[in-house]
Amino acid sequence: MSEFYIGIMSGTSLDGIDIAYCEIKPHSFELLHAGVYPFDKKLKIDILSAISTSTTLKTVGELDTRLGEMYADAIESFISENKIDKSTIDAIGLHGQTLWHEPNSAYPFSMQLGNPNVVTAQTGIRVVSDFRRKDIALGGQGAPFAPAFHNYIFSRLEGDISVLNIGGMANLTLLGDNLIGYDTGCGNVLMDYWNSQHNSTAYDEDGRWAKSGTMNADLLKIMLQEPYFSMEAPKSTGRELFNSKWVEGQLEKFSQKKGGSFHIKNRDVQATLLELTVHSIANEVKKTSTNLLIVCGGGIKNSYLMERLKAELKDIEVASSDECGVSSEFMEAMAFAWLAHERVHKKHVKLSSVTGASKNSILGALYE
Structure with missing residues (x-):
């Protein structure tokens, strides 16, 4: 019925x-x-x-x-x-x-x-x-809740499968009898914030602005030292952590490390924030036996983000959920x-x- x-x-x-x-x-x-x-x-x-x-x-x-x-x-x-x-x-x-x-x-x-x-x-x-x-x-x-639905909707598939949702935050689901899922950290939220501060748009379409910049390895290293990334699951997060104050705090740490006078271009910050999303996700996926990563959420529209994620996970098949018959x-x-x-x-x-x-x-x- x-x-x-x-x-x-x-x-x-x-x-x-x-x-x-x-x-x-x-x-x-x-x-x-x-x-x-x-x-x-x-x-x-x-x-x-x-x-x-x-x-x-x-x-x-x-x-x-x-x-x-x-x-x-x-x-x-x-x-x-x-x-x-x-x-x-x-x-x-x-x-x-x-x-x-x-x-x-x-x-x-x-x-x-x-x-x-x-x-x-x-x-x-x-x-x-x-x-x-x-x-x-x-x-x-109290989060994330999407893993229960991921497990329901993709239960027909076989193999070591994980589902990645990239929204404002990003969450990862490891399908199986012992269902596991947690927020990996920031998804689009920091990129959207930085873009809105320096451009006249709400988001960086296709990651073009990020692609025009150069990722700063020192700044990325500082950002990845955020304690949340090393926490064990279960864990969840949101804007109460990853927000404008967090970004400004990371830039302040970077400036102090460079002697307080080093200037980084805005587009390079955007490129680094995109890499933060990519690496914080990829680092978690690499801990698993995943051979197929199904991706959904607004982040899938960012073609440069997806390009970089696939490059970091070159030994894993990365597909959109649309390719698996789910919007x-x-x-x-x-x-x-x-x-x-x-x-x-x-x-x-x-x-x-x-x-x-x-x-x-x-x-x-x-x-x-």
């Missing part, structure tokens, strides 16, 4: 809202429609300000409602454009926008905003949201459609081996 779910994802990069409409049967999963909707520019600025500076409870509460309204508007447009009968939609899987992720503090938490009550009130469709906090309550990292662009939105399905059916999601939680559990809250 077919069931139909919508998955919504807006990632760390804040560059758009991905929506996936999926048909789920007992032994199959199919993406029927998908679309990307603009992320409100003023809301993006306000979110980044709330993340990087002191804020107020009033601001947090208003961001929660504004995000809910933005998601609901995008969903309504998506349903209308694709002529979907609302009555056929079993639920919406809404990840929400991560403002802060702190699973290792004295009082661990992960905060995703985007009021699901607003979404269900406006659309008239039930919503599953708040996926991460149960896992954290059970001692887990690379809408992988995460599809994952939250699937997670909504699992919640509606009260299924335990097998993530404890990924996140370090004490046990697998039913994840997400259901808003009727």
Whole structure:
């Protein structure tokens, strides 16, 4: 029997809202429609300000409602454009926008905003949201969650296979009976930040600006000394670590090492940030027995990034998930459609081996 779910994802990069409409049967999963909707520019600025500076409870509460309204508007447009009968939609899987992720503090938490009550009130469709906090309550990292879906969707494939998602952050999944997955570190987030500071675009299209520069080996070495990269899994990260302050701090260390007066060109910094993403990923993949690396996420659109990643992993086959029959662009939105399905059916999601939680559990809250 077919069931139909919508998955919504807006990632760390804040560059758009991905929506996936999926048909789920007992032994199959199919993406029927998908679309990307603009992320409100003023809301993006306000979110980044709330993340990087002191804020107020009033601001947090208003961001929660504004995000809910933005998601609901995008969903309504998506349903209308694709002529979907609302009555056929079993639920919406809404990840929400991560403002802060702190699973290792004295009082661990992960905060995703985007009021699901607003979404269900406006659309008239039930919503599953708040996926991460149960896992954290059970001692887990609350991230990454994509590995459970990767394992589900690619279970038909044989061999030593890993799945790499390059979004704002990058996460790696090692498929198999003992599922492993974790954030390798920064994906696009630092490159996007540096590009937006020095160019008039939100991201470096195809990595052209990075390609025009020269990677600085000394700066890369300093960046790779970040303690997160040497931590053992389970581990997860986000903008609370890899942000503008982190970049400026690395440049300050580099300047001090060079006597305080050495200047590095902006395009060379961009080239080095791209290599940081490449090397932090490749270093982890090389620790495994992977013979096929399936790549998805926004980073796959950066042709120079992919070129450099393949060069670093020259003994491993690197393929996009599209080549394996699964959309690379809408992988995460599809994952939250699937997670909504699992919640509606009260299924335990097998993530404890990924996140370090004490046990697998039913994840997400259901808003009727």
